Amino acid sequence: MDGISSGTGQVWSPASLGGGGYITGLIQHPAQSGVLYARCDVAGVFASLDGGFTWEARNGGLTKAYHHQVQSFAISPHRPEVLFRCSGEVRSRTFYGSVHKSADGGHTWREVCTGMGFYGNGPTRMYGEVISVDPHHPEVVAAGGYTGGLWISRDEGETWKQTPLPEERYGCVAFHPGIPGMLYAGTIGDNDLNMDYAETGEGGVLGLLQDLPRGKAGRLYASSDLGDTWMLLHTGPSFAELAFDSRDPQRLQAACIWNGIRSSTDGGRTWQTGMTGLPEEGQRYGTVVQDSHHPQRWYTAPDARPHMTAVPPVPLYGSGLSGSVSGEWQLLRQHNDEDLSGFPAYMDHFGSGSRAAAAGWAISKIIVDRFIEDRFYLANWYGVAVSPDGGRTWCAGHFRGLETTCMEAVVAASHQPGKFCVTMADHPPKVTEDGGRSFWNLPGISGYSGSTAAVISRSDPSRYLYGLVGHGRTACIALHRDGGANASAVLPLGAGLFVQALREDGVKNGIFYAYVDGPVASGAGIYRSSDDGMTWEQTAFRPPSYVDTLPHHKNRIEAELLSVVVYQVKNACGANQMLAASPFHQGRVLVGEWTEGIWESHDGGDTWKSIGEGLPFQRSGSASVLNAIAYSPNYPDLIYAGFISEGLWRSSDGGRTWSKLYPLIEGEIFNVSALAVGTVDEGEDLLILASEPMVVNGTDSQAVYSMDGGCKWQGWQQSGIGAVRWKGIALDCEDIQGLGVSCGNGAFYMRLADKI
Structure with missing residues (x-):
């Protein structure tokens, strides 16, 4: 990219809070007992060298988000350093898929086939392997897609050719270990899909999955000549x-x-x-x-x-x-x-x-x-x-x-270097006090299983407020204090509501704000607490009258853009980045709506005015969605707004006018899925942006930073950690240590060497 140089001295390293999701498959090295590989529905491939007790991600060289959604993998019994992975997803009823090959035990991968669509986080993710290496013929590899049929490679995965089998939903592909040349392929019928998906909304299983009918019954096919010709052995159950x-x-x-x-x-x-x-x-x-x-x-x-x-x-x-x-x-x-x-x-x-x-x-x-x-x-x-x-x-x-850590957000403590709090989809929050080297748990509340947003009190670092989500789409703001073993629900919320962001007033201690999204009629909006989070009241903020839910375009934003899996709602969607408090003026608060605008209050939420005129909301032909807002810590009237597709924008006059800050090359796309703003020694703004990869606009995973308020930018080299789905980045109180969190790929820490 023009204006981007490679960063030196700044390296993202895996924190002790690893990535993961549903571990859907497991294989053992054919010659070493202690070496295992695991595949995951959202976080790629992991390796263990000690018999399954510790794990590390093996995702180097990946670029697209769906490369981490692994439906199947295989290891060559002839050359165990050679592995294959099948990954993919569906968006807007279009299936994507790739077969990748590794020649170094999974450390790095390269794409070798795109003829099949896979569904790594779909209804068949927990079943058998659909890629297999022939135990008798080292060069022969077979793979069956969720779409696209069954393909054969005869040169150890370098080139592939589609077989005449129909394009059904393959559930297992296996060479017979005792009969050379014999290959089996089993399919999964519509009637045997994972019915859990049907319970998440209307439209039936196939509608929710954006799938098409592919046959009600399962079938078992066999080939005795390595896939050249096939016979149908059985019809009925799914395999x-x-x-x-x-x-x-x-x-x-x-x-x-x-x-x-x-x-x-x-x-x-x-x-x-x-x-x-x-x-x-x-x-x-x-x-x-x-x-x-x-x-x-x-x-x-x-x-x-x-x-x-x-x-x-x-x-x-x-x-x-x-x-x-x-x-x-x-x-x-x-x-x-x-x-x-x-x-x-x-x-x-x-x-x-x-x-x-x-x-x-x-x-x-x-x-x-x-x-x-x-x-x-x-x-x-x-x-x-x-x-x-x-x-x-x-x-x-x-x-x-x-x-199982699809992380939602990260916030830093205001007075303790290296202290961060992380929220995640399936667990209560975790806290690190050593920059990500170790973590401990904040308590959950019975009936709630995940956390969404968090804030650490400035005046009392043992006081935490965080959003929890529960069964039946309920939510609450939880309070944990004094290092006790329990937390209490200080603001229970009804079905469909969600604590999207929490902030403390930038000047006055003990005043907190909460952004609750969901149906406006049910209470979505901005809330305020003036007593350290003990009691809450809704402020005067109201979105435009035509907006009945926050986000306004809920399904498109959450299902097509930001959700890690197509059928889920409220999983790492702008969490904790759409609310900001000015560090210069008490009661000055910003709130953003993904497609409709930005509003500011100068009196703690009693009155609001729109300040988003000139920003690229609903820009034609792009997925231009606001995803992060922030005040400058150094200039009272400087505001930042980060967009999916349209990058980072800046206003130097309190929102009256806006200009694009990054990227400036015409037509270049950048998803600001994470934004952190700090201070460099000269009093300039330190900016860190991270872009999660998205199918909708063809973007790759990136992280960039500027030490001079956005004049010059440097990029981190992240090919070794794969296509990270960045969701949040926070700088500690000294603006030296940073912690980035992702949806499924783990947490990463870094130190800004130029500031030390």
């Missing part, structure tokens, strides 16, 4: 995972989602139900695995969710166990908390009183260590857990480096 019996090449087991576990004795032509001893009614089955040390033993687990009270806490079942009846499944153990170690306390955020009740939620994959007898691994909603004793006890290692 989520295939497993091959090492004792007999004609015997197969399959996880068939709502149709349970099925077995075949004739190579997949006919199938019999094998559910004796398993919970049957209303359960999905997506994984089945053979024990290589005891081949008569098989393991599976239903995809249990919190409301399934009749399902055991960790629903792991085995068949062929000692003393069992042939063909019957037995529960391995009725687990309790004493059987679990290294599971974080936040796993009880649904108030069950037991971490065991959450440890087995949404198990996506079970694998048996091929080198160590009775050593098991499971992947689920929270991370990866390890069992050294055949599934009787489990250790999670506190999911170090691999957590």
Whole structure:
């Protein structure tokens, strides 16, 4: 970019609060027991070198957000440093997808195929692998898309060719380990999609997923010549995972989602139900695995969710166990908390009183260590857990480096260097007092499972106010003080409301403001507390009369632009960046509406005036949406406004006139998804901008900064950390340490070396 130079001395390093989401798949290195790889629906691929106890992201070289939404991956049994990943998403009913290849154990990746669409955060994300390397032919790789059909590579993934198979929704693709040249491909029918999606809104499953009908039934295809010709073996159940019996090449087991576990004795032509001893009614089955040390033993687990009270806490079942009846499944153990170690306390955020009740939620994959007898691994909603004793006890290692952390926002303490508070979609806030090297938890409140915005009191650094979201789309402002073990809800909010931002008055301690979005008629707007957050009242701010929800264009902004997954609402959408308080004037407050304007109050919210004239709201042909506003800490009338697509704008006269500050090249796009403003030694504004990658405008992930108020800009080199979905950046009180947070990719810290 013109005007951009490479930064020197400033490096973003992974904080101890790692990224992650639903861990949807797990594979083991074919020659090293302690090396494992995990795939995630929003955060890419992770590697563990110590048998699953600590993890690090392996996403170098990625550029698009959907490259982190991994539906499948594979490791070459011939050259284990070679890995493949299939990633993609859907926006505006268009599927995107890429196959990437790594030749260095996942440290760096390059795109090798774009012929298939994948749905890494979609309804089939927790099922079998749809990419596979032939165990008999090192150069042959096969992959089946959510769209685009099934493709074959005959040069180790360098080039690809589509096969004649129909463009169905592939759920598993597998080469037979015992029959050279034999390849299976199973599909998933419309009737067997994840019904959880249907519960999130109107329009039915396919409507919510922006999907099209692809056949009500599942099918199983087979090729005996490495994909040149195909035969249809079976129609009926959907095939989520295939497993091959090492004792007999004609015997197969399959996880068939709502149709349970099925077995075949004739190579997949006919199938019999094998559910004796398993919970049957209303359960999905997506994984089945053979024990290589005891081949008569098989393991599976239903995809249990919190409301399934009749399902055991960790629903792991085995068949062929000692003393069992042939063909019957037995529960391995009725687990309790004493059987679990290294599971974080936040796993009880649904108030069950037991971490065991959450440890087995949404198990996506079970694998048996091929080198160590009775050593098991499971992947689920929270991370990866390890069992050294055949599934009787489990250790999670506190999911170090691999957590369900779609972070919403970050704020800094006003008087303590290196202290930040981070909010996230699935957990209460976390606090670091050493710049991101370690974190501790703020308490949640029963009935609420995630946090959205936060502020740390200037006068009392042990006093925190933060937004929480709960079940049934409820929310509240929570207060935690004096280092106690509990928090209290000081402003409960009704269904559909959401605490988007919290700020303390820039001059007067103890006065706080809250931006609540949602239906205006239900109370969305700006709130004020004059007693340290204990009580709240709504201010006089009202959006234009035609605006009935905040954001006004809610579905387009949250589903198409800012949400990490297409069907979710209120997940990292402008969180904590659309409200600002002037550091020079008591009661001077800014509020932004994504598409309609900016308003300012000079009296703490009693009166408001519009100051957004001249800004690129609703600019024709672009996704021009306001996403961040801020006052200058050095100039009383200087205001910044950051837009998706249209970059950073500045007003030097209190909002009467505006001019574009970055980027200045005609036609260049930059998404200001995170904005931080500080001070350099000369009294100029220090500006940090981060852009999350978006499909809608074809942008890549970037982070830039200026040490002179926006005259000159430098860019951080971030190819090693991939396509980070930046959501917030904060500078500490000395403007030297910074903490950036992302939706799924973890937190990152840096020090501005030029200021030290």
